[in-house]
Amino acid sequence: MPIDCAVSGDGDRLLAAVSGDLDLGAVADLRIRLLKCLAEQPRALLVDLSRMTVSEPLALSVFTAVRRQAARWPGIPLLLCAPEPMTGSHLRNARHRSLPVFPTVEAADRHVGVDRDTLAMLNDELLPVLGAARQARNLATEACLRWDLPDLLAPASLVASELVSNVVDHAHTMMTMRLTLRPRYLQIAVRDGSTAEPVRRPSPETVARRGRGLMLIEATAHAWGWLPTHNGKVVWASLPVA
Known part of the structure; x- marks a missing residue:
């Protein structure tokens, strides 16, 4: 069977x-x-x-x-x-x-x-437009301020911005961004409607226009990766909580 x-x-x-x-x-x-x-x-x-x-x-x-x-x-x-x-x-x-x-x-x-404490979590739905990266940075900033994580303000904003920009540049679909605070890590995940693997090395045109995308995430985050979903994928990154 x-x-x-x-x-x-x-x-x-x-x-x-x-x-x-x-x-x-x-x-x-x-x-x-x-x-x-x-x-x-x-x-x-x-x-x-x-x-x-x-x-x-x-x-x-x-x-x-x-x-x-x-x-x-x-x-x-x-x-x-x-x-x-x-x-x-x-x-x-x-x-x-x-x-x-x-x-x-x-x-x-x-x-x-036995252990079902409520997790601190923020979600937002984003359109695949140029202003999405700014919206992602704002949500990351709100999360860090709300959860008293001042040291993560800059890295969380960068990671959130790059994850969302990757969707804008390549997936071109609606997306959901979620920030979750766990005991050891701040997790940032972006779910989109494309089954294509995330583009790790952007084209020279993309680098000139915006930056190095997932390569920046790799350099900033403790870990990152992606998983398939039923109708697309989710790309995630984690930042250590001091």
Whole structure:
């Protein structure tokens, strides 16, 4: 049975119910589906394995890779739930022992519910026009002032401006910018409606007109990257909170 992944949830936490047989040939598709869940920036991602079998145990490494991305951005837990006995046995192998596994979805949900402090967050919808970068800088400034992050005023404004300008220059779609304050990082993410990868090295014309785009973000941020969404992508960057 081919692998499938049905996603449900309320935005606070997403549940990805995986069904079918997991082998190495299914890894790429499952990885993309789970990364799209992360792009929604939930508080937690629960993965229900009760209807999944494993014909090639090495394929379980897909969950390790996605968990690593979840920790990097958006900084959320990924929890595996209700594996079949044989799958559970594979997950107890030393290679996968770091993965958090819970006997039921309810048990995983209770674990997530232990720490659900309200996150500080600001969102804005932006048009792909020249004034969008200024609007992004204003929102970044508002976030830093509201959350008492004076040292991040300049870098956050730069990162926000460059992320939004990249959409204006290349994606040409409506976008949503979100700033989230987590315990260690200020996260800035911009979601657009283009599936094309972000352009890391701009053309000479773009450099002359505006700057070096994602290369500046790479030099300024602690980390940055991008993930596919169901109808585009989200490009993110994180700045350390002193």
